[in-house]
Amino acid sequence: LKTFNGSGVLKTRRMGYDGKGQRVFRNMETAGFAGVCEAMGNVPLILESLVAFEREISVIAARGLDGSVAAYDPAENVHREGILRTSTLPAAIDPATATAAKDAAAKILSALDYVGVIGVEFFVLADGSLLANELAPRVHNSGHWTEAACVVSQFEQHIRAVTGLPLGSPARHFDCVMENLIGDDMLRVPALLNEPDLMLHLYGKAESRPGRKMGHFTRLIRPR
Structure with a gap:
């Protein structure tokens, strides 16, 4: 998250669809990340950077x-x-x-x-x-x-x-x-x-x- 300047989309690697299994972060202090993985079920996750698209x-x-x-x-x-x-x-x-x-x-x-x-x-x-x-x-x-x-x-x-x-x-x-x-x-x-x-x-x-x-x-x- 620090590499992405506090912004990104955290997703479960399985069973995520239609907005389920996702958390969006924008300009977030990394300290605020505590507890997020547990709240998402302690399952394997992937963090994607935000893309500036049209x-x-x-x-x-x-x-x-x-x-x-x-x-x-x-x-x-x-x-x-x-x-x-x-x-x-x-x-x-x-x-x-x-x-x-x-x-x-x-x-x-x-x-x-x-x-x-x-x-x-x-x-x-x-x-x-x-x-x-x-x-x-x-x-x-x-x-x-x-x-x-x-x-x-x-x-x-x-x-x-x-x-x-x-x-x-x-x-x-x-x-x-x-x-x-x-x-x-x-x-x-x-x-x-x-x-x-x-x-x-x-x-x-x-x-x-x-x-x-x-x-x-x-x-x-x-x-x-």
Whole structure:
């Protein structure tokens, strides 16, 4: 923590997600660190430095059994309290950055000899360069928009990849915003059902709790 000037993100190495298993420190005196490891369960931890980034994006990509790769357009993600709230397409990045993100995802898939769908999250720095900050070896929350805005969703793409079928086109036909329904956001569902250009996906969870993802919706943005 002293090396990082009293700032960083402390994370559990396992079972951490959606803001769970994390503690953020900003300009903290190292003496205030006492007791934190015990409070986090005395499990193995990793401390990451804070990164000054402009925005976060993610690329959903797939690699088939034959080595072919298909990558969807980068989504711009907004998190609150460690939980993904929205993914917006297109991301507010220049074309060169979007191409670099797709190319990086393809290189990762090939280097790992990976088959299936993967989500790769990036920090976009002020100069447009990228830092990969997470690999999710599965279909990913930030790719749920593909259900509504693409002919072939990330879910179908994964099945195509692992069964040896040809990969489908990742082309996006609409701009869109995907938003997670978290906890009491479920109260918004009746109003959402009245929107014509909105795809709603509820997870069928019996109990709503603060911080619990209950579903998501994708709002299509039609050209004027």
